[in-house]
Amino acid sequence: MIRTAAPIRHEGHARPDDAQALNAFAARAAHSLGTGVGLAAGYAALLRESSAERLGAEGLAALDGLEGGLDRVRLFVEDLLELAVVEAAPVHRAPVRVDAAVAAAIDSLAEPIAEAGVGVEIGPLPDIVADAGLLERLFRHLLRGALAAIEPGSGRIAVSGTRHPGGARLQVTDNGPALAAVDVHSLFEPFALPRGSGRLAGAGVSMAICRRIAERHGGSTSAHSHRRGGCAVAVLLPGAA
Amino acid sequence: MTGVLVCEDAPDMRALLRDVLDADPGLRVVGEAHDGSAALRLAGQLQPDVVLLDIGMPGPPSRDVVEGVRRVAPSAAIVVLSGYGPDRLGPEASDQVAAHLPKTTDLATLRRTLREAGAG
Numbered sequence: 208m209i210r211t212a213a214p215i216r217h218e219g220h221a222r223p224d225d226a227q228a229l230n231a232f233a234a235r236a237a238h239s240l241g242t243g244v245g246l247a248a249g250y251a252a253l254l255r256e257s258s259a260e261r262l263g264a265e266g267l268a269a270l271d272g273l274e275g276g277l278d279r280v281r282l283f284v285e286d287l288l289e290l291a292v293v294e295a296a297p298v299h300r301a302p303v304r305v306d307a308a309v310a311a312a313i314d315s316l317a318e319p320i321a322e323a324g325v326g327v328e329i330g331p332l333p334d335i336v337a338d339a340g341l342l343e344r345l346f347r348h349l350l351r352g353a354l355a356a357i358e359p360g361s362g363r364i365a366v367s368g369t370r371h372p373g374g375a376r377l378q379v380t381d382n383g384p385a386l387a388a389v390d391v392h393s394l395f396e397p398f399a400l401p402r403g404s405g406r407l408a409g410a411g412v413s414m415a416i417c418r419r420i421a422e423r424h425g426g427s428t429s430a431h432s433h434r435r436g437g438c439a440v441a442v443l444l445p446g447a448a
Numbered sequence: 449m450t451g452v453l454v455c456e457d458a459p460d461m462r463a464l465l466r467d468v469l470d471a472d473p474g475l476r477v478v479g480e481a482h483d484g485s486a487a488l489r490l491a492g493q494l495q496p497d498v499v500l501l502d503i504g505m506p507g508p509p510s511r512d513v514v515e516g517v518r519r520v521a522p523s524a525a526i527v528v529l530s531g532y533g534p535d536r537l538g539p540e541a542s543d544q545v546a547a548h549l550p551k552t553t554d555l556a557t558l559r560r561t562l563r564e565a566g567a568g
Binding site for chain 1: 458460461464465467468471504530531532533534535539550551552553554555
């Protein structure tokens with residue numbers, strides 16, 4: 208990670224009432240939008256299946272564009288749904304291998320990782336006590352946030368973790384563009400301006416999902432960025448050791 | 449061939465699912481239900497391989513529909529296709545569901561999930 212003298216740092220916490228109201232909104236919005244997106248994407252896929260020959264190259268290119276746009280909305284809707292699920296899911300704490308959670312998260316992102324030509328460096332990771340499903344979601348969103356931010360071809364992402372008597376600290380670092388102070392402060396807010404503008408940026412709720420997962424474990428998130436570039440997002444999980 | 453009972457209250461979504469499933473040689477729509485009561489009645493009458501279930505339809509609560517389908521069509525797999533997350537069903541009913549897919553699921557995944565669920 209590139210370090211300069213003046214990192215910009217922010218820790219994220221949500222008020223419980225805000226989180227519940229957002230959860231209710233996210234669930235309703237995901238339900239309403241999901242049906243519309245499902246219909247549009249379904250008929251686009253049927254059109255491709257049944258009429259590809261008649262559409263010709265020009266028609267297929269237009270269909271590619273249509274499906275690309277729908278795919279972005281799909282990810283947006285699924286992010287909303289995930290925000291609601293993370294809020295409502297019971298937390299089952301048990302001993303869990305962090306390296307397995309990271310591997311599963313990387314596996315779920317194999318396609319965008321390959322497209323970006325990015326190397327994910329995995330450092331030593333401790334075994335901790337946490338909810339295995341939520342931990343995998345946590346890393347999926349941390350990695351997705353980093354992937355959305357980095358430059359294809361020259362991106363680097365590093366995953367690390369340490370355990371101490373009070374808990375565990377898990378961190379994902381990337382070499383994407385530096386974040387302005389205002390963006391660091393809003394990084395963990397729902398619908399924050401996402402890092403990057405590609406498909407993976409989604410609804411801008413990935414970091415909010417990370418924060419809620421940390422909070423549901425009694426923990427917190429923090430981020431720091433440097434003027435010369437790069438961002439590190441850390442998750443503190445007390446009692447996880 | 450996997451016989452699927454489509455349970456969905458939105459007519460346009462039901463029509464899409466019918467088109468999507470009928471275009472797959474391994475799947476066949478054996479019936480359509482527009483609410484929870486019809487889902488229970490048709491599941492018992494038709495004994496489908498798979499019940500494709502929207503949750504949040506009019507009629508009995510979704511968790512009651514899941515438990516009712518288990519009772520009237522014990523060999524049918526239940527695949528939920530919904531804009532709601534699994535939390536809407538609660539843990540006990542969720543455990544009786546073979547798969548829970550968002551409505552944004554792509555066709556290939558939907559068809560594969562239904563075939564696999566029908567195959568047990």
